[in-house]
Amino acid sequence: MSTEKTSWLKTVIEPLRPVMRELLAASLFINLMALAVPIFVMQVYDRVIGHNGTATLKGLVIGVGVLMAFDWIIRTSRGRIMQTAALRIDVEIGTKLFDKIMHLPLRTLESRPASFWQTLFRDVDSIRNTVSGSTAVLLTDLPFVLIFLGVIFIIGRPLALVFVVLFVAFLVLAWRSGGAMKESTGKEKNVQQARDGLVAEIIAGRATVKAVALDRAIRPIWEEKQAGAIEQSIQRGAVNDEYVNLGQMLTMLGSVALTTVGAVFIMDHDLTMGALVACNMLSSRLYGPINQLVGAWKSFSSFRQSVDRLGEVFAESEERRHSAIERERPSGLITLEDISFAYDQKSQAAASIDRLEIHPGGITAVLGRNGSGKTTLLKIILGLYHPAKGRVLLDGADIAQFTRAELAGWMGYVPQECVLFNASIRDNIVYGAPGASDEDILEAAKVAGVHQYIIDLPDGYGTSIGEAGSRLSAGQRQRIAIARALLGNPPVLLLDEPSASLDRQAEEDLRTTLAELGKTRTVIIVTHSPVLLPICRDVVVLDKGCVAAAGPAAETLQRLFGARPPQQPPAQPPHPQSAPQPAPHVVSQPAAPLGGGVRIGVGGVS
Numbered sequence: 001m002s003t004e005k006t007s008w009l010k011t012v013i014e015p016l017r018p019v020m021r022e023l024l025a026a027s028l029f030i031n032l033m034a035l036a037v038p039i040f041v042m043q044v045y046d047r048v049i050g051h052n053g054t055a056t057l058k059g060l061v062i063g064v065g066v067l068m069a070f071d072w073i074i075r076t077s078r079g080r081i082m083q084t085a086a087l088r089i090d091v092e093i094g095t096k097l098f099d100k101i102m103h104l105p106l107r108t109l110e111s112r113p114a115s116f117w118q119t120l121f122r123d124v125d126s127i128r129n130t131v132s133g134s135t136a137v138l139l140t141d142l143p144f145v146l147i148f149l150g151v152i153f154i155i156g157r158p159l160a161l162v163f164v165v166l167f168v169a170f171l172v173l174a175w176r177s178g179g180a181m182k183e184s185t186g187k188e189k190n191v192q193q194a195r196d197g198l199v200a201e202i203i204a205g206r207a208t209v210k211a212v213a214l215d216r217a218i219r220p221i222w223e224e225k226q227a228g229a230i231e232q233s234i235q236r237g238a239v240n241d242e243y244v245n246l247g248q249m250l251t252m253l254g255s256v257a258l259t260t261v262g263a264v265f266i267m268d269h270d271l272t273m274g275a276l277v278a279c280n281m282l283s284s285r286l287y288g289p290i291n292q293l294v295g296a297w298k299s300f301s302s303f304r305q306s307v308d309r310l311g312e313v314f315a316e317s318e319e320r321r322h323s324a325i326e327r328e329r330p331s332g333l334i335t336l337e338d339i340s341f342a343y344d345q346k347s348q349a350a351a352s353i354d355r356l357e358i359h360p361g362g363i364t365a366v367l368g369r370n371g372s373g374k375t376t377l378l379k380i381i382l383g384l385y386h387p388a389k390g391r392v393l394l395d396g397a398d399i400a401q402f403t404r405a406e407l408a409g410w411m412g413y414v415p416q417e418c419v420l421f422n423a424s425i426r427d428n429i430v431y432g433a434p435g436a437s438d439e440d441i442l443e444a445a446k447v448a449g450v451h452q453y454i455i456d457l458p459d460g461y462g463t464s465i466g467e468a469g470s471r472l473s474a475g476q477r478q479r480i481a482i483a484r485a486l487l488g489n490p491p492v493l494l495l496d497e498p499s500a501s502l503d504r505q506a507e508e509d510l511r512t513t514l515a516e517l518g519k520t521r522t523v524i525i526v527t528h529s530p531v532l533l534p535i536c537r538d539v540v541v542l543d544k545g546c547v548a549a550a551g552p553a554a555e556t557l558q559r560l561f562g563a564r565p566p567q568q569p570p571a572q573p574p575h576p577q578s579a580p581q582p583a584p585h586v587v588s589q590p591a592a593p594l595g596g597g598v599r600i601g602v603g604g605v606s
């Protein structure tokens with residue numbers, strides 16, 4: 001476990017030092033109590049039997065009875081202390097993890113499968129269970145085996161050598177099993193994660209799986225992953241069994257060796273019968289914890305892996321949590337300067353833009369073929385993707401200095417796939433601007449054209465929409481997402497294919513709404529809709545992540561289509577190079593205003 005990955009745990013555990021001291025004190029007492037029974041037995045053998053010591057026996061029974069009552073009380077207290085500590089650790093790590101995930105950049109979240117992020121919360125459970133369960137008791141008991149070793153040296157000195165040899169043998173076994181278990185548990189976890197990832201994907205796409213009867217194709221993949229998980233689990237079990245059996249054999253061997261050597265010493269009158277019986281009892285207290293270590297490596301390994309995995313995530317760089325400067329609500333002037341963004345180092349840039357300026361007070365349409373980078377561009381403007389080079393300015397201020405919450409408040413976003421949560425309609429709308437009044441929610445829903453539908457429902461705005469909004473149609477989900485984006489009256493609105501799931505009437509309503517909003521705000525829409533395009537003041541045409549053309553909608557579309565911009569343009573604008581009159585000269589004008597509100601600089605033209 002590298003220190004970098006574990007240092008976070010130290011900061012969580014540090015405040016629990018006083019609790020740990022209490023825990024160690026309780027463990028010390030419990031382990032001292034454990035000496036009571038062997039010493040009692042030794043006294044009975046050596047002082048009561050054969051000496052008719054009934055009075056001594058009574059005294060011993062009362063003494064050991066009182067100690068056992070104390071032992072019970074301390075054990076119960078230790079259990080409570082551990083539960084409290086575990087609860088604090090659970091709350092602390094759970095909150096830290098949630099906050100961390102919420103502040104990770106979108107690309108970091110996208111770089112790993114959903115199952116990985118779910119595993120992290122199970123890691124918190126694993127840490128809590130280890131810290132509060134039998135493994136922790138074992139760990140706190142471990143240092144006290146030295147007490148037993150010391151007592152054995154006092155009461156059964158002739159047997160000391162046997163104990164030392166057995167002690168070392170148990171330690172070697174525990175150490176070897178630790179290495180073997182770490183490796184097999186790691187492999188098991190990896191294959192389980194791969195299988196869980198597949199299951200998560202199947203469940204997320206269950207409608208498609210059913211409709212296309214994908215089960216036939218998926219079954220062999222699942223079977224392979226499931227078989228891999230079973231095989232690794234069996235292998236891990238076999239390794240575990242091997243060491244546990246070795247431990248048990250060593251325990252029996254120790255007992256035989258101890259009794260044999262003890263018998264020889266008793267016959268030579270170097271050891272009493274009581275001392276041999278007591279040493280035998282103490283041997284189980286001595287080897288017990290070390291032997292248990294062999295079986296407990298699975299939870300140790302899981303614990304270590306969980307700590308490492310969480311450590312890796314906690315070490316990831318995160319988005320800004322506090323704003324560098326306080327600023328007023330912006331007016332909505334967006335400038336992109338010298339932007340270059342690629343999804344990964346090997347792939348080509350998904351966005352490469354020298355300069356683009358979008359002014360408030362008009363709607364800008366973003367056009368381009370599938371995969372030309374429209375959604376990527378919106379996410380860069382929103383600050384969801386951080387470009388490797390260049391910057392995005394909002395009213396002249398680099399958006400990198402603002403927090404996600406501030407940017408979300410200034411820029412409303414309707415994504416291509418509208419994701420809603422398993423909550424009421426009201427909650428789903430208000431997520432866009434926590435603290436919004438009921439009037440604001442009603443207004444946003446009316447503007448988004450979903451109010452009438454909602455009030456017709458038996459529970460109105462309180463209607464629960466099911467997992468990911470599954471009880472709503474795609475169009476209804478889209479309208480609620482639009483209402484969510486409008487709430488809080490953001491100066492910038494970005495909508496990705498906002499009418500893709502809307503019927504004609506709803507689309508026309510949306511056109512009226514956007515036309516109104518666009519008078520005072522910066523509205524950017526990715527659309528090819530013949531209903532929405534005519535209200536756009538400007539267009540930006542993308543090709544392979546670069547701006548192929550930009551300027552006033554009428555002129556630019558005319559150039560691209562070789563005629564007046566159609567009232568109902570085709571769903572996909574032609575590739576600029578294949579258009580009858582390509583417009584590279586427009587984009588090559590050095591940062592000159594192109595009329596309307598869009599300005600564009602040199603470069604970025606394919």
Ligand SMILES: Nc1ncnc2c1ncn2[C@@H]1O[C@H](COP(=O)(O)OP(=O)(O)OP(=O)(O)O)[C@@H](O)[C@H]1O
Nearest residue numbers: 110343350368369370371372373374375376377416
């Ligand atoms: N998460 C991702 N990881 C890697 N590559 C991606 C990712 N998302 C998009 N891309 C790639 O980036 C390019 C631009 O994708 P983007 O989604 O921005 O295109 P688009 O113009 O919005 O497409 P569409 O019209 O189909 O919605 C595509 O080549 C795509 O393969």
